Amino acid sequence: MTPSRTAGRRSSRRFQARRRLAVMGGVISLACLLLVGRLAQVQLLGGQRYVAYGSAQMNRVVTLTPQRGPLLDRNGNVLAMSLPVEDVYADPHQVTNASNEAQVLSPLLHVPRPVLLRQLKARTSFVYLARQVSAGVSAAIRAKNLPGINFLPDSRRFAPDGNLALPVLGFTGLDNQGLAGLEYKYNSLLAGKPGQAVMRVNPWGTPITGGLLQMHPAVPGRGLRLTLDTAIQYETEQALSQEIVASHARSGMAVIEDSATGQILSMASLVASPHGSPQPAPSNFPVTYTYEPGSVMKLSTFSGALGAHIITPSTPIHVPSQLVIAGSVFHDAEPHGPEVLTATQVLAQSSNMGTIKIAERLGAHGVSHWIRAFGFGSHTGLGFPGASTGIVRPVSTWSATAIGSTPIGQDTGVTAMQVLDAYNVLANGGVFVPPRLVQGTVTGSRFQPLPPPARHRVVAPWVAATMTQMLRHVATNQGTAPAAAIPGYTVAGKTGTAQKPLTNGRGYIPGAFMGTFVGYVPAQHPVLTAVVVLDRPTPIYGGSVAAPVFAKICGYALRLMDVPPTSTGTSSGTTGAGAG
Amino acid sequence: MSPRQATLDQPSRQLRSGGGAAASPAREPLGGGRAAPLRVVHPRRRPERLRPSTAASILAVAVVLVVAIAVVATQALLAQGQFRLATLRASESSAQSAHQRLELQVAQLSSPQRIVWVAQHKLGMVVPNQVTYLQPVTLPRSSARP
Incomplete structure (x- = not known):
């Protein structure tokens, strides 16, 4: 081999070695670059994400x-x-013996074993x-x-x-x-x-x-x-429950309110049950259930007529046996011939004919104004979920017969709470006192009262006082609700017996009535205002079914609140089952 | 030549020519003028001084050890305290739950329906048919006794 060839081979090997080195260097450099790039990506671009991953694994x-x-x-x-x-809860990934654990847990949790077994084997954590x-x-x-x-x-x-x-x-x-x-x-x-x-x-x-x-x-x-009182609430529910059973009513509602403050002491809603005693209603009926009030609505017409000096308590009213308005015949609950009654008697006996005669003198606008003035057609201020405003039609949409039907509580939808608050206006000398269910908030032992809602005047004090005098006759033997009388106390109130309209609004359900009694006691210085309503009771009259409940629950509450009897001499009365 | 070697090799010379020896009277050599034989005097061994860097290292190690022990002890105390805290918290939570359960029990026992049931069925009480209110009669002044 010649020296020149040997030198050529050496040169070639050196070249190849250098090339390999260069390639390897390039590869290593590229790998380093990739690593640096990946590091930058992990640390700089996705750093927060990976920190979050780590934290999620380490922290709970x-x-x-x-x-x-x-x-x-x-x-x-x-x-x-x-x-x-x-x-x-279970983490099925950590369950070692699902069958055994299901066997152990089943009697403790009262869950069937197969259900537990299925849960313990689920593919979830x-x-x-x-x-x-x-x-x-x-x-x-x-x-x-x-x-x-x-x-x-x-x-x-x-x-x-x-x-x-x-x-x-x-x-x-x-x-x-x-x-x-x-x-x-x-x-x-x-x-x-x-x-x-x-x-x-x-x-x-x-x-x-x-x-x-x-x-x-x-x-x-x-x-x-x-504002509820447990004992009064219990008594109210007991009395209402007994009356629903006794009168075979479908449901009932009752509310007792502190007259001066509007604080609700009890609020009951019960529905009849075929399997025993009545059960709690699905909603708070006194504020959610709208119904035609019947004669309790006469309050608006009488108060308006008194305020407008159209009538006085002794004004004679010529009451016919029936009235025909725009082809519709109106009559009283009990048939009678033409007669003359005082305004007080018209109210005490709840004469529809007499009320319509007074309403005709007050006028449609007057009747409508006073209905709204007493709070019908608007919220009571309680702010309860699902509360209804009722149905009060503007005069412009009144039918020709409305001047006959509206003053006696037809063609109008109200809630029991609205009825109660309207009569509480009279109990407070003509001032509307918004109802309340909450006194205030409690944090630990600290009580923070809620500010009382604003009041407003509806009728003059003398109108309220006159109305009270007239309403006192209702709970006597000359009125429609002697059963509302509470021995030792003077009751002012009003009955209502109204037909239930058909759901399509065209006519009434035969034989279906709502019986109502609303009033306040003692009439001289009212302490309690209450309303009782029964749905489809037998007998149908508010004075027969609702008034006794009123007397029972208000009598109990008066004793519980240490309200002294207002009558002179020794008095006695029946009692209900009291709790405290 | 180091000073140490000089001390070993020339002791007599140093004695003779030393500043202190020059001032004292010369002693007569023992043995009729013959000089005493020389003997090797071993220098007293003095401890070698530590280098500054070694001392600092030892100090640093000691400080580190002390700090480490202190940290471990603090951590142990902290963990112990946290464990105690957790135990107390659990105990407080348990006591609160028990208190609330008792509150519920009190409320259940004082509910109206239970009171009525106990009164009627266990104590044999009955609801009175009538409640009589007695009102005081105001006597005339003349009949009132002093």
Whole structure:
């Protein structure tokens, strides 16, 4: 081999080596560049995301359920309160023996074993086994130390008095959200604000001792002190329930209000049940149920006519046996011949003919004005969920017969609460006092009263006083509701017996009536105003079915509130089953 | 030559020519004028001084050890305190739950329907048919006793 060839080979090898080195250097440089690029991508562009991934694996965020505020009655008795309970859930990935665990849990949770087995084998990392179990049950399950079975803090609403005032209080759902009644209306206030705890956990998800990173405690909800009185509420429901059963009514409602303050002491809504005693109504009837009021509406016509000096209590009214208005025949409940009654007698005997005669003198606009002035056709100010304004037609849409039907409580829809508040105007000397169900909020032991709503005058004091004098005759033997009398006290009130209209608005349901009594007591210095309404009772008259309930519940409340009898001498009266 | 070597090799010379020796009277050599035999004097061994860097290192290690022990001890105390806190919190929560359960129980026991039921069925009470109100009669002044 010649030296020149050898040198050429050496040169070639050196060249190849350099090339390999260059290629390797390039590859390594490229790899380094890729690594640097990836590092920049991870650290700079997606840094926050990966930090979040890491935190999610290391930290667990636990939402702290706030304690829902209690509902108390006016004396501080608990009507509804929340207790801490626990939810039982499973992480099926950590369950080692699903069959055995289902066998153990089934009798404790009262859930069929196959259902539990299916849940424990589900392809998920979270499944509820039971919600809101009692402390005893959760302690029993915890003692079993079952793998994959865990607990979440929760709270549950309890009503110590059972169904007492249920339509008023409402109820909450599984997530402690108010769904009806006051629980719904004041949900934001009662619910409180959830808290949050961030804690470090080990790879198995168990919190590390001392690993609490952040803690924002839950803010418990505020409590509500209501105006209801538990004892009066109980008595009202008992008396109403007995009357629904006795009169075979479909349902009933009753409200007692503190005349001066408008604070509602009891509010009951019951529906008949074929399986026993009446049950709580599905909604708060006194504010949600609209019906034709009947003769209790005569208040507007009489007050307007008195204020306009059209009548006085002793004005003689020529009452015919019947009236024909625009082809429609109007008559009184009881047939009678033409007669002359005083205005007071017309009201006491609830004469439709006499009332229509007075309404004709007041005029359609006058009647309509006074109906609205007493609050019919508008909200009472209670602000209860689902409250109805009733149906009051403007004069421009009145039919030709409306001047006959409207003053006697037909062609108009009202709620029992509106009727009560209208008569409470008279009890307060002509001033409208908005009703109230909530006295104020309670935080711990601190009570924060709600400001009283604004009042306004409806009729002159002398009109209210005159009306009271006239209404006192209703609860006597000369009136339509002697059963409303409370021995020892003077009652002023009015009965109403109204037909129930067909749902299509064309005519009335045969034989279906609403019986009402509304009044206040003692008439001289009213303390209580109350209304009682029964749906399709037998007998049909408000004076026969609603008035006795009025006497019973108001008599009880007067004694409970230590209101002395107003009559002179010794008096006695019947009582109901009192609770306190 | 180092000063140490000089001390070993020339002790007599140093004695003779030392500043202090020059001032004192010369002693007569023992043994009839013969000089005493020389002997090796071992220098006293003095401890070697630590270098500053070594001392600093030892100090630093000691400080680190002390700090480490302090940190571990603090962490242990902290963990112990947190564990106690967690236990107390659990205890407080449990007591609150028990209190609320008792409140509910009180409310249930004082509910009107229970009171009526107990009164009627356990105590044998009955609702009176009539309630009589007695009102005081105002006597004339003349008949009133002093």
